[in-house]
Amino acid sequence: MREAAAADNRPYHHGDLRRALIDAARRLLENEGPTALSLRAVAREAGVSPAAPYHHFKDKGELLDAVAHEGWDLLNELMTDARAKQTSVRDKLTALGVAYVKFARDNPALYRVMYDCSRDKENLPDHLHADNDSAYCQVRDTLVEAGASPMDETELELATTAAWCAAHGLAEMVAFKQFDHLKVTMGGEEAFLRGVFEHMGIFGHARTD
Amino acid sequence: MREAAAADNRPYHHGDLRRALIDAARRLLENEGPTALSLRAVAREAGVSPAAPYHHFKDKGELLDAVAHEGWDLLNELMTDARAKQTSVRDKLTALGVAYVKFARDNPALYRVMYDCSRDKENLPDHLHADNDSAYCQVRDTLVEAGASPMDETELELATTAAWCAAHGLAEMVAFKQFDHLKVTMGGEEAFLRGVFEHMGIFGHARTD
DNA sequence: AAGATGATCTTTACGGCGTCCAGATTCAGA
DNA sequence: TCTGAATCTGGACGCCGTAAAGATCATCTT
Structure with missing residues (x-):
């Protein structure tokens, strides 16, 4: 009640x-x-x-922090679902990337708040590395799963960072610019996103070749 | 006078x-x-x-537009220099990416203004595609130079977009977060940046393998 | 040379913002 | 039931972006 x-x-x-x-x-x-x-x-x-x-x-920033936190939670859920729907490691990686970008496209303002909030701070929010089902950890764990070459800790962190940056860059572009011509030429958004990720060679390639 | x-x-x-x-x-x-x-x-x-x-x-936004424009000009110059210093195509691509990220690291606030200005508009500023020495065109032209496989127009635009997004994502992270531990572990910023770009397989790889 | 014209700058003002403070209202525990 | 703490309101302060009206000055016309 x-x-x-x-x-x-x-x-x-x-x-x-x-x-x-x-x-x-x-x-x-x-x-x-x-x-x-x-x-x-x-x-x-x-x-x-x-x-x-x-x-x-305490102030406006703390409200935005709370909003941002819910944004991360939502993103984590979407990525968990996307990953769970795939069986092969390669498809999982692609699905993670696509889900990430689509989240940014569907919630551009929220996405921006999520990063603006941590902009003044020294790092991305702690829960990204702490929570097991966080977006970051899911990418990292899937890269471990991929593990063609046995990665050491540094190499793994580097690979995850690279994937994260790649997704973030594409997400920002898609969220705020249109690549309509490219989308059309390539036969839809899904194909476009996969195409970019393939060029990036990190989601869906995972250095297995 | x-x-x-x-x-x-x-x-x-x-x-x-x-x-x-x-x-x-x-x-x-x-x-x-x-x-x-x-x-x-x-x-x-x-x-x-x-x-x-x-x-x-006209208003505050127009002032910021002017500031942003000078930011793009500066970035173009830095990338032109970086590219000119290299001979091999592969090194050119890497140098372009590294120059881009370092610009963002050295001018984080300016970098942000450059993108914020075009955030409300429908696209990135026109001069990016119009001017021959723009950052975008330099990446694109170098990819053409690389041209292992003869790319059609769409493929070229896709590759340039992918490289742009990758660099932008890394630039944002480096400009506002520290990867100090990774930088240290990898023996300096330069090595870190090259490492990420290699994982991205687009600057310094250029799909030549 | 003199005056008109238009560009540039100042003053003043309005509403909206984030934030603080003093009081009012309501809840919870003794 | 009384008391103290938590919650909410009203009002105030200094900042912001912006507009309108008046002052100042360069330049152009005659």
């Missing part, structure tokens, strides 16, 4: 404002774009005063 | 405010970071009123 929040008459305090604020932020991000994502607008969307969020987040 | 602007007594109007504003913006970007880059701060830095810039730029 505490979630869904009754909704007819405004409750005593709010119920779960923290949750409501994150949702409001994601809604604004989707519908109005990143420039519309002000702390005041989020409060407005959630139906509270402009200062209310400060009882749940 | 019109540049350097006399400097002792403030001139009648200003001399060349447009130039001064762009320089002030780049100075702020370097010294104070991207968050400090407000139109008012730029005007302050240039010693004029907050509304003065509006006689030279």
